[in-house]
Amino acid sequence: MAFFEAVKLALSQIRVQKLKSFFTLLGVMIGVMFLIAVVSIVEGMGKYMQDDIMGKIIPINTFNLRQRPAVTIGNVTRAEWLSWNRRPRIKDEDIAPVVAALPPGSRAAVVSEEQLSVESKYVAKPKQVDASNVSYQYFAIKNLGVTEGRVFTQQEDALGSPVVVIGQDVATYFFPGVDPIGRELKVGHIPYTVIGIAEAQGSVFGQSLDKFIVAPLNSPLKALTNRHGVIDQIMVQSPDAQTMIIAEDAVRSVMRSRRKLMPEVKDNFVLETSDQDLAFWDKIKGYLVVAGIALPMIGVIVGAIVIMNIMLVSVSERTAEIGVRKALGARRRDILAQFLVESATLSTVGAIVGVLIGVGLSALIAYLSPLPTHVAAWSVIVAVILGAGVGIVAGVYPASRASRLDPITALRAE
């Protein structure tokens, strides 16, 4: 019998017994719904991590040469921590050789940073903000624009002019009701002139990213962030991923030769990329996906058992029908196919309903929480294949029982 006929037959069976079908399919529906929803949450968190968090801290095709990683997610052993502390700092003298080693198209920015107390005459209380002195390429590399004023120039950078670009939170806190541009802001008691207000950066895990000020690298602030010719990092950005790898190799070999490291000795600096930090997230994500698949599996297994039961009942209820079909020329494989397709269609319908509910649930989560949930195409495909598979597995035994019925015995069952 044609596959299409069997599907039609199965769908009419569902239509006739809507409520029974619904309860039959509850397990598969719930399983699939969770699969879709959990995967969409995981994917959403991943996207959130990638775009909103890591993207803001370390831009794409960019690495930071540092003494130690700036972002450490997960556990760092005490020994590791101590060994980081014993490492030499990155120095002013490192800048020129590193920049000279970069492949064409790459650009670099030097960054030194510190939490510093800031005050203005419009507000009584000073406040701690993330202060950094950076080279002028910083704005281009971080793709950091201003909503008002301007960023500082190469000249101001070279001269060490006391000008500052401030974050949105700094602007609103220190300059209530006044235009900050051209006004004075004291950074660690050093007077600076505000020349620009940076675009809002949003927040990560409830922490605002707009509590910062950025001043030219050689401006007076330098004495407060790092002394003795020390810097915190050199950001290197390449036009593409391949060039970035070349740049990383170049910087690594320059630093190793400057520090006279023997080949067997490990790097005593890091080239930190967003990928490294995302690798940790990928590990967490792996566990979440496993959980997101394991939990629905329970629902699906329960669903399979229910479907098998219902199919057995269906076979015994429809023994006479099977007899009639056999009397009219149905072969074993026709009856087998009929019940297998019926079982598979039934549970695929359940899976599709589960997908729809799961997508709805994911949209609801996206609406009610900051998580940008994202329904993964693969999870939908897996869900539907799973649905059909469950139906086939659960249907095999009932269907083979039906197919083996003797025509006259089946006909006599009324």
Added chain:
Amino acid sequence: MTNELEEAPLSTTAERRAVTSVSGVTPGQEWAIVARGLKREYDMGGEIVRALRGVDLAVRRNEYVAIMGPSGSGKSTLMNLIGCLDTPDAGEYWLNGQLVSGMSDDALAHVRNKEIGFVFQTFNLLPRSTALQNVELPLVYAGVSGDERRQRATEALESVELGSRLDHRPNELSGGQRQRVAIARALVNRPAILLADEPTGNLDSRTSEDIMRVFSGLSDHGQTVIMVTHEPDIAAHARRVIVLRDGLVETDERRENFHERLSAFGSSVVG
């Protein structure tokens, strides 16, 4: 003239033997059915019920046979064997010259689909399917494609005057109409033999006559028909009556003359 017909003598003893004895019969195309020594026993919890105890039977193409006999004499058991719904415990059975006993499951399904049209006392229609869908079933299993199937099923229903009931479900049809749907279904695949086990058993006498008219018409057009009945006036439509008793053929009577005279007067006399 009608009197003459009714008083037509039954076959002689010699004729009877000729029909009953199948030892001289060679299974071949002219024989719709040749069966030798068919036995069927049922094990009823240790007690063996011998439903058929060695039945010989030969039916030519185009014959119209009625099988009679008291309840429990084995009529249905024999019909189920002839219809390949059941397999004999002993004996041989040829259908259209094909040895059926010992065939594989799939081959039997094929025979049921192509060679046999079965009409049951209880109609055995699929309750949730329409008349058309019911009649399409044998064509589905014959692998006939959708459009042709619908067309042939519609024609079959029209031939039993149910062209206006295609989309009715069995519970929306009268008993007589249901049985005509079942007949359309039995005939839609143009089977070699039409089998009917008490086709009028659940019908009133007027409806029964309608059904018998359909059978006679089919027989007149050359359809081989074998039907079980315990009503003599229903059996009277057939041209040969086999009586079973205790799982054996008791009498086998052909109404040759009856049939010849019948033909001379035209089938309308019976119809």
